[in-house]
Amino acid sequence: MKQLRRFLDKVKPHFQPGGRLQHFHSVYDGFETFLFTPSTTSTTGVSIHDSIDSKRVMIIVVLSLIPCLLFGMYNVGYQHWLAIGSSTFPFWKLFGYGFCQMFWRIVVSYAVGLGIEFAVAQWRKEEIQEGFLVSGILIPLICPIETPLWMLAVATAFSVIFVKEIFGGTGFNIFNVALVTRAFLFFAYPSQMSGDNVFVATDSVLGLGQGTTVDAFSGATPLGQVATHTGTTLQINNVVGEPLSYWDAFIGLIPGSVGETSVIAILIGAVILLATGIASWRIMVSVFAGGFLMGIVAHYFQTPLYPVSMLDAVQQLTLGGFAFGAVFMATDPVTAARTNAGKYIYGFLIGVIAILIRTYNNGYPEGAMLAILLMNAFAPLIDYCVVQRNIRKRMRRINIKA
């Protein structure tokens, strides 16, 4: 650690005005403040600085995503081994396969996103903002494993430029950057982003996982299967046609976007986020409450016309991206509502709308993404109403006394 500090101090003069590399000052500054909490203090006014600045917060969020990431890697391998009809599941091979598949996705997402952030920071002569640390890992986690890398790069570039930099960088974005990436992919390349062939990796990597897929193979996610289901009794199958139980969906050994399948891994992340006080428990609880309530309502009025309504409320919460969205996306402090009362309304509506879209629009098997983006747009309005209501309440109190 001391050596690192010494190295940074040694190269620092080059990046100061007049030094050889002065144009890259913001790059240096970004790395320095990333590695060490800056010791500078405010020079005017009375301020209290916590050493948990936004870079430290981001790192904790990334840590809380690690269980999802690791489990996702394992599950990528597991689904592949299932698809090629293997009867043994060697843990390290499965994991290695998933790691190889995921590695380049993470590299591409970070390289494109951070590349744009660094370039913009240099151009505007600002400090490098750290907002992409979390988005960069979220993006590979919420996309199907078979998304081509160039699409990932295009979508990441689009959302970093048009959702974040245009509005002024980290902390000013209206919409969640990672979700817009996914939305962009979903609308721009629908055939590569949904359907039966994108959620399970079928190619071999570095000699791992060779073999052809078995005849019974179908890579549809549980929600995808349900959306195209006809008839009255509902049965969800895994990729080779064996039935799936509640427990499978809870552990996460089902096809789906990489990070979203395992409710257990998501819950571990949720515990980390809540214990460190980074995510708002109000939003999380109210998203689940809204989803559960709407799930019960949809299940009560179940009809074969909308096959998703035949899922019960618990299945609605465990399948698809709902839990992942509730824990990691809806709680994004930049795009969520800020007032406490607003957080309840915001979260509750996300839950309700997610299930509503999922159930009553067969074209979109997953509604969590659209629900969160929609409520992101309404979050400032919710806050405004809450604040106005409070002002009115207090005004009335004054009038009574006078």
Place this chain on the structure above:
Amino acid sequence: MAIQNKNLLTLFNPVSKDNPVIVQILGICSCLAVTAKLEPACVMGVSVIAVLAFANVIISLIRKTIPTNIRIIVQLVVVAGLVVIVNQLLTAYQYDVSKQLSVFVSLIVTNCILMGRLEAFAMANKPWPSFLDGIGNGIGYALILIIVAFFRELLGSGTLWGVQVIPQIWYDHGYANNGLMILPPMALIVTGCIIWIHRSYNKDLQE
């Protein structure tokens, strides 16, 4: 000489400095609707140039006889008459394109650019400058339409004027058309980008 200069300004100012779409932000609606392909965008641009120029001339000729109370109605009648003529010509000679443009040619009647120019310019100027103003604003509008349509057709369909320009070999290697480009929201984003670039070159337009 001075008059000629003024006329030139009337003609060329709306193309860039005073562009109806990207500076006055008028006519955005039709800009979203007709720019998915290059061909309808061009036809729409030409139609608007024609209607705007002649409507400007007609209104300018009768500007002193129009009672102020009902001037909007008179302007609408003139524009509507011209639009009907253009629409008939399109159905006669460009049937496929007029099918694609469908209702949007008729909707030129409600295009804000037309009402804006008639009110702001033709009601107060002589026929010849009004004609130039109409042509200039029409060109400004058509120009933006064509730029937007160029990017939307190229990236959204891989074609230009209906001819495939993205080589087939790209598709074979996994390239795919961007479906979002076909959807109207992307027209707004492309227009936004044009405004962004335009204003970064014209500092005096920055707010």
